[in-house]
Amino acid sequence: MNNWDNFKELILIDKKDVCDTIKSFYFKAKNGEKLPKHTPGQFLPFRIKTDDPKMRDIFRVYSLSDLPNEDTYRISVKKIDGGVMSSYLHDNLQVGDIIEAKAPCGIFVLDENLPKDTPIVLLSGGIGVTPLLSMLLANAKDRNITFVQAVQNSNMHPFKEDIENICKENNLKNTVFYSNPLDTDEVGKNYDVKGFVTKEWIKENLPLNGAFYFCGPPIFMESLEKNLLELGVSQDKINYEKFS
Template sequence: MRKFVCLICGYIYEGYEVPEICPICKAGADKFEEVFENKEDGIYKRFKVEKKVKENDVVTSFYLKSIEKVQLKKHKAGQFIAVKLNIDGVDEVRQYSLSMKPGEDFYRISVKREEKGLVSRYLHDNVFEGDVLEISEPLGQFILKDSNRPLILMSGGIGITPVMSMLYEASNSGREIIFVQAVLNSSAHTFKSEIKKIVKENNNVQTEVFYSEPLDKDKIGVDYDHLGFVSNEWIEKSLPKDGEFYFCGPLGFMKHIYICLTNIVTDKSSINYEVFGPSADLSEK
């Protein structure tokens, strides 16, 4: 039996021949790479939870350091790692985007607790500082392209994780960056202080924060910039048509942003996105 890993989503397939299509992300056979038995440790390695940080009411970050203390593979901004957990005797694998600046001596994943999410609930409730997790090397092809065009990073909810890494990577490049974040309110506003620090240190970075249901204590102009959702009208009025667009979030958010962007940009190759879970055609209603 042979093993193949999908370079797009991290799915590991066991069989005699490379699969024609990934059952998770629908990538073709050319996106699979064979993993040989003597490279088994190359799939999952043991990392210790160095820090566990509660970002807000729903998101917790896990800072992971190699037990072997080897130099980490530098991830490309936007990539993810696969995390393998044994829960009640069953191995469960999930993919989580790396949310920190590439080149650090740790990996950071930021996990939203989903009430019906077996693994996310386990990480939040049962994994603590000092515990050991098995993780893969960074994978995925949702990464920044070389470009000097304005960079527009857009996220909905926990979709901020890959674009946060992109923000770190691009912030000192000098290119114009517009960082658009859509969240419910301050209780779910992830990386608020980190983003403010990046903006303060880099005058090429502009943020636009949308709260759809602000709390009574949330102040427009202080905690957020816009009430409601990222509308087609706002996109047409506020974003450069010659930019490079990267976005991630819930499927409804993704479809909305995709349709809005196709109305204003002529170069469709400038529209880049990542779907959490099985791939989907964002042009379908």
């Protein structure tokens, strides 16, 4: 059994643009050993060690955005203006470089005791798509999932094709909201609904007897939780992850 209690060295094997300000990073274990498999929704804790004794080591966590597997970890990171770790990953870390991470952890995962026929609703805002994409990829074949993605516009729309394809292949409903569409963005092509996810829209379009999982900016999650509770969804069916 591999000992992943402590930080281990990962090697960056690929780095891909996803959309404006978001890149995906693919890692393997530096020593070639198998990686502990994550449960969809979990994240990896990362550390950058600084050699300067006056500087503190930097710790950040990133959700795994791909299917669980023992060979490669994928994280997808939004570059934050002035952000230490996201800028380091985007601008400095190159293929072949080493970074340290611990085994996947976190409790934002699908409730394994949910009956198979319970509808599952995954709602993402912006970069909050990462844990939900992993849940979608792993469960699209055998769960009744409704996917909702809210972003600003086509420039900031991560994983559009991946989500469209997996939902189409598995006959799952996928709705895209643009809060601030570009002049060139078209309803029916780039997105489905202009604006925010409202209470009225939820009432008319989502299975309120389902289990809800969401991740996104604080205001997105606060509004979803409030609306779902007001529509009679019980608190134990509402699950979310904060990225702060």
